[in-house]
Amino acid sequence: MLAKRIIPCLDVRDGKVVKGVNFQGIREIGDPVACAEEYNRQGADEIVFYDITASHEGRGVMLDVVRETAKRVFVPLTVGGGIKTVDDIRETLRAGADKVSVNSQAVQNPDLIRQGADIFGSQCICVGIDAKKTDSGNWTVFINGGRIDMHLDLLDWVKQIEQLGAGEICLNSIDTDGVKGGFDLPMLKAVVNAVNIPVIASGGAGKLSDFADAFQETDCSAALAASLFHFKELTVGEVKADCQKKKIIVRL
Amino acid sequence: MIAIIDYGAGNIFSVKNALDYLGLENQLTDDISCIEQADRIILPGVGAFPAAMKMLEQKNLISILKEQAQKKPLLGICLGMQMLLTKSYEFEECDGLDLIPGTVDKIPVQDRIIPHMGWNALEIQNPCALLENLGDSPYVYFVHSYMANCENRNHLSAWVDYGCQVPAVITDGKYVFGTQYHPEKSGEVGLQILRNFAALDVLERVLL
Numbered sequence: 189m190l191a192k193r194i195i196p197c198l199d200v201r202d203g204k205v206v207k208g209v210n211f212q213g214i215r216e217i218g219d220p221v222a223c224a225e226e227y228n229r230q231g232a233d234e235i236v237f238y239d240i241t242a243s244h245e246g247r248g249v250m251l252d253v254v255r256e257t258a259k260r261v262f263v264p265l266t267v268g269g270g271i272k273t274v275d276d277i278r279e280t281l282r283a284g285a286d287k288v289s290v291n292s293q294a295v296q297n298p299d300l301i302r303q304g305a306d307i308f309g310s311q312c313i314c315v316g317i318d319a320k321k322t323d324s325g326n327w328t329v330f331i332n333g334g335r336i337d338m339h340l341d342l343l344d345w346v347k348q349i350e351q352l353g354a355g356e357i358c359l360n361s362i363d364t365d366g367v368k369g370g371f372d373l374p375m376l377k378a379v380v381n382a383v384n385i386p387v388i389a390s391g392g393a394g395k396l397s398d399f400a401d402a403f404q405e406t407d408c409s410a411a412l413a414a415s416l417f418h419f420k421e422l423t424v425g426e427v428k429a430d431c432q433k434k435k436i437i438v439r440l
Numbered sequence: 441m442i443a444i445i446d447y448g449a450g451n452i453f454s455v456k457n458a459l460d461y462l463g464l465e466n467q468l469t470d471d472i473s474c475i476e477q478a479d480r481i482i483l484p485g486v487g488a489f490p491a492a493m494k495m496l497e498q499k500n501l502i503s504i505l506k507e508q509a510q511k512k513p514l515l516g517i518c519l520g521m522q523m524l525l526t527k528s529y530e531f532e533e534c535d536g537l538d539l540i541p542g543t544v545d546k547i548p549v550q551d552r553i554i555p556h557m558g559w560n561a562l563e564i565q566n567p568c569a570l571l572e573n574l575g576d577s578p579y580v581y582f583v584h585s586y587m588a589n590c591e592n593r594n595h596l597s598a599w600v601d602y603g604c605q606v607p608a609v610i611t612d613g614k615y616v617f618g619t620q621y622h623p624e625k626s627g628e629v630g631l632q633i634l635r636n637f638a639a640l641d642v643l644e645r646v647l648l
Contacts, residue, residue: 189601191559191579228627233559259457264581264625284453286625309487311555311583355555384553409558439559439579 193410239269258284291316292331305353368394443478485519521618
């Protein structure tokens with residue numbers, strides 16, 4: 189049976205893992221390649237690099253990180269952040285990424301999803317979404333790191349991106365992100381039911397049982413977390429052991 | 441030396457990265473004499489079947505692959521495995537390399553997400569040299585929507601459960617092997633499969 193995936197995400201700026209900067213003064217923690225290797229040892233099913241670099245030079249550094257990681261880590265690698273064009277997708281895949289994650293740019297230019305899927309295959313086009321609940325009870329899509337409300341209905345958007353050929357959705361809830369109270373299960377459930385492509389839960393994991401809860405309460409395919417793994421509050425191995433104890437199929 | 445066939449498709453660099461990491465001499469190539477000199481061949485592939493066959497044809501690689509597959513180990517990965525079969529029905533009917541009799545058809549499930557993407561555990565049908573020393577629960581990484589149905593059940597070495605038995609490892613029992621999953625993306629289990637491929641004893645196989 190297909191295993192549920194546990195995915196650590198590394199936020200990278202100018203070639204350094206950002207969240208690691210303040211961590212206990214251990215220098216290596218800032219090196220994304222070393223972090224990816226550590227996650228691989230812990231049993232990560234996939235590793236996501238999220239590039240928060242603003243500059244053009246920084247993008248080149250990010251591609252070097254991907255290149256180096258792809259030489260040492262043999263699980264799927266996804267790169268998100270700053271991917272605006274078909275050429276960006278091509279460059280990123282050539283550096284050794286297996287998938288790219290497009291977010292704001294896909295909202296502003298949905299055709300990027302279609303073009304990317306046509307040229308490189310749906311399997312390597314993941315669409316990242318930041319969404320938030322509205323007063324009327326539905327959810328809307330935000331861009332630019334959750335700063336701009338596009339007043340675009342979340343469920344309309346996910347159906348559209350599936351039609352455009354996206355291979356996967358990474359769904360981040362602005363309401364639960366950083367709160368550490370668990371994934372946004374109602375939102376996750378609504379999206380999983382609306383589409384027939386894999387959905388990755390993101391935003392809100394704060395404790396061990398949050399992962400198993402997401403898999404038991406919804407049909408999501410994977411769960412992603414950044415700081416929780418990064419600050420070593422939990423390891424990927426501990427999360428998987430908890431899932432297995434609860435009869436959720438994971439790769440051990 | 442392992443020749444990795446470079447016909448313009450797929451993420452061939454990850455196959456190369458994995459072989460380099462294992463210290464296995466390899467070369468990305470579309471050169472016929474290089475393929476002849478190699479002692480093993482890997483046929484990678486990501487994408488659509490008809491386009492990939494067309495690219496092999498344009499590079500005049502079809503007959504050399506068919507010929508060399510009688511003499512030395514050949515491993516087809518993902519679409520590269522599907523191309524080992526007789527025919528595919530992805531988009532249109534299209535001839536394959538016909539090294540193992542069978543057809544490539546859509547994964548026949550209604551209630552599952554397609555593509556079949558993620559980690560799934562191998563169930564061994566007929567043990568083969570490629571599957572040695574993989575441990576208790578050999579999870580490997582898949583991304584595909586079509587699957588390789590062998591005519592002869594003896595050619596199926598391992599499958600995975602995705603609402604039906606999805607062929608995962610096939611072999612002609614001699615030199616030709618195929619993995620539907622990506623060993624180069626399947627962690628330690630995948631690396632072991634590549635080691636096994638590199639360790640296949642060529643002389644012993646000739647005697648068989």
